[in-house]
Amino acid sequence: MTIPVVVLGVGAQSNLDYDLGRMAALDAPVTRFVRAVLDRSATIGVRGEFTERYLNSLGFHDVEVIGCPSMFMYGDRLDVSKGPDRLDGNSRIAVNASRSALGAGDVGGIVTSNFERYPNMRYFAQETKDLELLYWGDRSGVNDQRNRMPLHRTHPLFQENKVRVHLDPATWIESLRDHDFSFGTRIHGNIAALLAGTPAVVLCHDSRTLELCRYFDIPHRRIRDLSAETDAAELYAEADFTAMLEGHSERFSRFTSFLEKNGVDHVHMDGEDAGASFEERVRTTVYPPGVDAWTSAEEGVSARIGWLRRDHADLVTKTSELNKKVRGLEKKVQRIDRLEKRLKRLEASAERTPYRRARRLAGRVLRKIGLRR
Known part of the structure; x- marks a missing residue:
């Protein structure tokens, strides 16, 4: 380089x-x-x-x-405070979950049990798979596929259209502003909440989430220490954001010092606007809204569309696999053709050797004197 x-x-x-x-x-x-x-x-x-x-x-x-730059979206400013003293059945709660956390704890059980307690809970999904589920549906209703983790359209969160996938940070963060609390296994799902000023607790399932929470003093719990009945109200009550807020300015200074040490200019240097012009452009830009669940007034249409789409995807996969096998067979046939041609060349070459010529001459002589038929 x-x-x-x-x-x-x-x-x-x-x-x-x-x-x-x-x-x-x-x-x-x-x-x-x-x-x-x-x-x-x-x-x-x-x-x-x-x-x-x-x-x-x-x-x-x-x-x-130096942590993750996402925490410094607003520079040395970070404003997070609890609203209500405690959560209740009317609280607006945001939850996030990652498939990679399934082996570390009962993340699906935690999500589902809390949705049963807090009907105003919304699931902020972050994967392309979730976007496909919202946009196209699936055949889980026909196949009776069910899971406490929101993996299928049969999950109550999908059934009640309480799932969203945001395509831009601006709409994602803005949507989280009117929530009382956020929790889950996704570090950036909860950082988005913190940037919105909404209290958040991370359920750590690996080293990458844990080390970031420790560095930034983000309230967190190890998911392996939690049961499926863990209540969001308890997480909210225990969460203390004092260290996170008090240390934010010093951590930001460490981050900008790192940039300057490595020769990277930034908008927080003397004479710059601390990102104000960029934020104004974001504020005046019209972004597409978060994607919700596609439904139909005619019962069963969404399930049929999901079935057709999944069936088509399966056929595409099978066709691809068959094409690979055909290409493999074609290569084998080509190798056999090359071997056959080589064998013929060897046979033709053998016919031209002195031994062959002498043997043919001797045969002709013997036939002439009657010793060989």
Whole structure:
């Protein structure tokens, strides 16, 4: 590389115990990557303590913990405060969940049990799979597929149209402003809430969520320590945002210092507008609204559309697999053709050897003298 390279908050992926052994398979490529980065920059920025420890174990010490830039959307300002003293059945609650957390705890049970307590809860989904479910539906109703995790359109959150996928941070954050509380396993789903001023608690399921929560003092719980009946009201009551807010300015200064050390100018430098012009452009831009569940007035139409779409996707997959097999057979036929041609050439070449010619001559002589029929 011949250009400057700056890494802003890379994170290593392991479990809640910060097991370095799980990273062993990546040691060689990570070493090459980090060495290349540090050849072109002063330091490398990491999300938290675990990633710093991992890179230190590989022999790299030009490492700085700077968290994730998303927390500094408003610079050194962060305003989060609790509204009601306690949550009740009328509270507006935002929940988020990740499929990758399913093996770490009963995230589906937590989501579903809280929706039963808080009917005004809304699920803020973040994956393309969820967007497809909202836009097209699926055949879970026909196949009777059900899960406490909102994976299918049969889940009550989908049935009651309480699921949203936002295509832009601006609408996502704005939508979270009128909620009383946010919780779940997605770190950026809850950071979006915090940026909106809404209290949030992260249910940590891996090292990447845990180290960020520790660095920023974001209230959090380890999901493996929670039961399916964990109540959002308890998470809300226990959440203390004092350390997060009091340390935010110092963490922001550390982040901007990292940028300047690596030669990166930014809007918070002297003489700049701290991002005001950009925020004004965002404010005056019309973004598409969050996507909700597609439904139909005619009962059963959405299920049929979902069935057709899934059936089509299955056919496309099967066709692709068959095409691969056909291409494989075609290659085998081509190899057989080449071998047959080579064999014929060898046979023709053998016919032209001195031994063959002598044998044919001897045969003709023997036939002439009557010794060979």
